[in-house]
Amino acid sequence: MMKTNQENNEVIMKLDRRAFIKSAAASSAIATAAAIFPGISFAEWKKQEGASGMITWKKAPCRFCGTGCGVLIGVSGDRAVAVKGDPNCSVNKGLCCVKGYHSVQALYGKDRLTKAKVRRNGEMVEVPIKEALDIIAAKMKDTMAKHGKDSVAMYGSGQWTIPDGYVASKLFKGCLGTNNLEANARLCMSSAVTGFMTSFGIDEPMGCYEDIDYANVFVTWGNNMAEMHPVLFSRMLANRKRRNNVEIIDFATRTTRTSQAADRSILFRPQTDLAVANAICYEIIHNNWVNWDFLNTHVSFHKGKTDIGYGTEDHFAFTDKEEPINFEEYKKFLEDYTPEKVEKISGVSARDIKYMASLYGDPTKKVTSFWCMGMNQHTRGTWIQNLVYNIHLLTGKISTPGNSPFSLTGQPSACGTVREVGTLTHALPHGGVANEHDREMAAKIWDVPVSNIDPKPTYHTVEMFRALDRGDIKFMWIQVTNPMVTMPNLNRYRQGALKDDRFIVVSEVYPTPTTDVADVILPAAMWVEQEGMFGNSERRTQHFAQIVPPPGEAMSDTWQLIEVARRLGFEKQFPWSEEEHIGKIWEEYRRFHEGPKHNMAPYTVLLERPGVMWPFVDGKETRWRFNPKHDPACTNGKDFDFYGKADNKAWIWARPYEPAAESPDAEYNFWLNTGRVIEHFHTGSMTRRVPVLHQAMPSSYVELNPEDAAGLGVINGEMVKIISRRGSVTMPASINGRGVPPRGMVFVPFFDESYLINEVTLDAFCPISKQPDYKKCAVRLEKA
């Protein structure tokens, strides 16, 4: 029987699709072989590629963590079909992790959002995207007219490209005049920012990944790098193998793959890293391992308020008050933190504390400290950053190759977009809204009256969602993030978003629990379906071109914002053509950072390279800031210049140990710790659409200590109910899996929307950074 044309087309499409999948399978194998066997060659495959003209390779940064690995994306026709590490990118030198190698498959999930949807009579109905954009602009106008400018809000992301965040800031802060602009990076790295600002007066790491090639000792502070930053961890392991003077110390609250690979695994009780860091400083001073030349020239001593609260109540406010102290006062403060006293608080033996101090104190060893969420998601997140900096400052181990306190980020542009563009309520692309000079600069560059920019910050993320619940905010536009999975104490914030007179817009690539609460869904372009830039953990800005077209009516977040801005009457501030807008936006944004402390590379330079580190001065990247051998911003004529602070010094802070907001008690007798796994990026909304990743890690679980599991009568895979004062989740047990918590703690990865663990967590935060603590709350367990 003859086939119809339609049937013939379907056969051809299926064949094309299978050929595409097989090509991706072969490319994946070749990329893996190249990573394992450097120099391996497959001439047969190259001939096939060349003969068919099938694949061209284009550069981009990976979008599945904050490392910023350079990837080359193989494109066949209009489709991305393969990925390999970019050998020209200094970050990863051709290596990728499992997420990177499979990253392009995340573009092609079957349920990709391709059309705009609007809620009508309770149902989501498809509409042309222009109509959806009209509705959004009209709703914003109407809401501001009725309830004031601070009734509308935008919630973005560390996965926003730099232009996305920049136009959001310009629209909300410059044009609409509200500081209701936040990003999910508040949940992942704002303690890192306040740590840098309080200790150095300027944000982002002073070192770079090259530190890994020089350090003799690596201390991972609550940081499971083997799973969260696997390419950097591989680089550490490669250094340990190549050089015979490298050791890795994993300092954590549970045993992980990082602990297993480390030379030493030291476990501490949750929150007591504060006490241990102080004990290390005590020991350094007690043994006279202080680098006095460095200390006397480059460091000043300070203290702040104590007993500072946890922010669990609405409208919580806190402002720290700095007071200068001297070295003797600091030394006296540390007397409460002898190793023997801290052993009782932390569970870390005095011997181990002394051992860690001896590594930092040994003048012949170069030490790099790495951290990420363990120190950032902490109700004393700012303090613990200060305390680790204290260790490096006492010993002078900073701003030189291999000596590096290094805060890693989890998202591809948490640094580039949120920290550098300043997409947080208090910030501007340069400085903060409270500073008159910064407002004047922004108004000039944005071509808006300076009076438009409100000098008062409004809501940080947790308080913004509380305001939505209370009704102070009526309209919220959410882009590139999934807060209905990630907000702590989630039940409250989901109920708030669902209230009748709230209007929620969500720009997304796939359906998520956040699109479930939306009144309008905009289909978004993802990653290399648009042009943009990310900024990684080592101050590296990475450009990517639009490599493949977005599906259907999907549109970049940048262009969605521009379309709405124009509908709101701001054509003058958003004049760019669709073809040129990214380059034009970049050159406008770059004006905010002119000068040797933060100069960014021109657009034309970004196009050519796999990434450029700032400050980029006279055509050169700056690898180690505050060091005049590397940093042209140093002007004091000394061997270091900590120019971020007015006294040109780095600040040592006396910060005490204070307990967590909620600790286990008789009723809720376990710590709950939450986090990530190597296979999935954050809430899994993209990586769970990649079959290989999904099959490798199909669902979440609760890690139990084997003795606790035995006490509960639970075996591997049986269901356990985790109950807190806020909610409960029932999920399968994992016993002696890839991670093992100590007795009295459970760990749950948050990637799986079927098990919303954040219905259980607590919305307590660091009063200085306002970053929530996802690592500590009290729960009890029941066998389900």
Add this chain to the structure above:
Amino acid sequence: MPIFSYLVIPKAGAIDTLHAELTALPWCEIIPADNKEIVILVTDTPDAATEKKLQERLKELDSLQSMSMTFGHNDEDQPGKQRGDYEA
């Protein structure tokens, strides 16, 4: 309709035999490396039952030292818990 790719390592001195044996198997395509004793194998079977049989035949190859999967796709076995279907 599963598609998989593997890095295949032969037993010592058996690379030529491995090429021949893999080439002779149905549903298999190979890409040999030029300068290492490594073969990339891409399998494309019509259904799970055929895939299972092929896996068994691969295990029986005397020339084969080890196989490491680098890619996997199966239309019939798409993830079920997450909303929506998946397509590579």
